Amino acid sequence: MVLRLGSSTLCLKQQRLRSLASLASSNARLISCRSVSALAVLELKDGKLVQSSLSAVSAAHKLGSSITGFIAGSNISEPSKEAAKIRGIQKIITIENDSYDKGLPENFAPLLVSNIRKGGYTHIFAGHTTFGKSLMPRVAALLDVAQISDITAIDNENTFVRPVYAGNAIATIESSDEIKVITTRATAFPPAEYEAEGSKVLIENGVDPNSNSPVKWVSENLAKLDRPSLATASKVVSGGRGLKSKEEFDRVILPLADAFGAAVGASRAAVDSGYADNSLQVGQTGQVVAPQLYFCVGISGAIQHLAGMKDSKVIAAVNKDADAPIFQVADVGLVGDLFDTVPELTEKLGK
Numbered sequence: 001m002v003l004r005l006g007s008s009t010l011c012l013k014q015q016r017l018r019s020l021a022s023l024a025s026s027n028a029r030l031i032s033c034r035s036v037s038a039l040a041v042l043e044l045k046d047g048k049l050v051q052s053s054l055s056a057v058s059a060a061h062k063l064g065s066s067i068t069g070f071i072a073g074s075n076i077s078e079p080s081k082e083a084a085k086i087r088g089i090q091k092i093i094t095i096e097n098d099s100y101d102k103g104l105p106e107n108f109a110p111l112l113v114s115n116i117r118k119g120g121y122t123h124i125f126a127g128h129t130t131f132g133k134s135l136m137p138r139v140a141a142l143l144d145v146a147q148i149s150d151i152t153a154i155d156n157e158n159t160f161v162r163p164v165y166a167g168n169a170i171a172t173i174e175s176s177d178e179i180k181v182i183t184t185r186a187t188a189f190p191p192a193e194y195e196a197e198g199s200k201v202l203i204e205n206g207v208d209p210n211s212n213s214p215v216k217w218v219s220e221n222l223a224k225l226d227r228p229s230l231a232t233a234s235k236v237v238s239g240g241r242g243l244k245s246k247e248e249f250d251r252v253i254l255p256l257a258d259a260f261g262a263a264v265g266a267s268r269a270a271v272d273s274g275y276a277d278n279s280l281q282v283g284q285t286g287q288v289v290a291p292q293l294y295f296c297v298g299i300s301g302a303i304q305h306l307a308g309m310k311d312s313k314v315i316a317a318v319n320k321d322a323d324a325p326i327f328q329v330a331d332v333g334l335v336g337d338l339f340d341t342v343p344e345l346t347e348k349l350g351k
């Protein structure tokens with residue numbers, strides 16, 4: 001499937017479409033004459049760079065262009081020094097202002113746009129996280145270009161690959177926009193590595209429009225995790241509606257996850273039934289993971305769940321229904337009652 005995106009090609013009458021087509025082709029010529037320069041938006045959590053930002057830098061690296069990192073918030077000198085060590089980054093733009101601490105897109109989007117305009121970047125990358133998903137479409141709208149979401153590969157400076165229909169089709173998208181505003185799927189690009197020393201990287205103050213939107217950060221309620229993080233764990237144990245209750249979910253899934261040293265995940269049905277926190281949901285409307293081992297228990301394998309885990313290296317499933325669709329993607333399957341088999345397996349792993 002090949003889709004072509006131009007800044008305003010959707011929902012237009014024929015006549016406007018024709019004039020836009022000529023505009024798009026002149027843009028395409030413009031792009032090939034301009035040098036490519038990428039800006040990677042670096043997201044912070046507790047003063048540290050998040051891993052999906054390192055993946056966004058890897059994606060930018062594929063263009064073979066210069067890469068500038070972008071950091072905004074308060075107390076950013078440490079993360080800026082950390083960012084200066086990321087392989088492939090040549091310059092960091094920083095904006096020290098606590099209005100950007102929580103990454104509110106209403107504040108952050110005008111800030112980013114001012115700096116994009118000043119720096120003349122052709123490609124803007126951010127991780128496909130809650131922050132990136134909320135920010136980048138606003139940035140694209142302010143620049144009057146089409147946003148390109150959740151890419152998994154880059155063919156060339158204009159052509160990108162992304163899954164559609166819950167991962168059941170792969171679209172190759174060609175964009176004629178002068179500036180490409182892109183979010184990257186973290187599991188598709190290995191995180192950029194750190195150099196031992198990054199002292200040659202230039203750290204420069206960016207422009208701060210101080211747009212002060214009326215939107216304010218009120219509070220947050222974070223789920224406490226004493227296990228590996230779902231997004232980055234090499235092993236994930238997930239539970240579904242087959243667990244029947246929160247008590248059983250905790251009794252069966254948590255010891256198995258601990259025996260593997262794995263992160264805990266859940267299906268949406270398990271989350272909706274209150275068995276697990278919704279930050280643990282895997283799937284189309286939850287997190288996309290691709291660990292070495294994805295072990296799912298009492299999960300049927302609905303396509304919306306598969307969208308979040310089917311790129312895992314090894315998939316193992318326990319289900320009492322031999323016809324459950326999860327067995328079509330599982331490398332290893334055990335047909336049986338999870339309440340008997342999983343505690344037995346956990347015990348054997350502990351030995």
Ligand SMILES: Cc1cc2nc3c(=O)[nH]c(=O)nc-3n(C[C@H](O)[C@H](O)[C@H](O)COP(=O)(O)OP(=O)(O)OC[C@H]3O[C@@H](n4cnc5c(N)ncnc54)[C@H](O)[C@@H]3O)c2cc1C
Nearest residue numbers: 240241242267268269283284285286298300304305320338
């Ligand atoms: C727009 C949209 C977005 C969605 N996004 C997501 C998403 O991000 N993530 C997601 O997971 N879902 C998502 N869903 C929901 C999805 O369609 C399914 O409803 C959901 O994944 C089902 O969860 P489940 O497999 O835990 O439950 P079920 O489909 O009810 O499966 C439970 C399984 O447990 C097995 N089982 C029961 N008892 C036992 C036992 N004792 N021993 C062994 N096996 C047992 C059953 O055989 C069954 O296969 C979405 C749906 C929509 C419409």
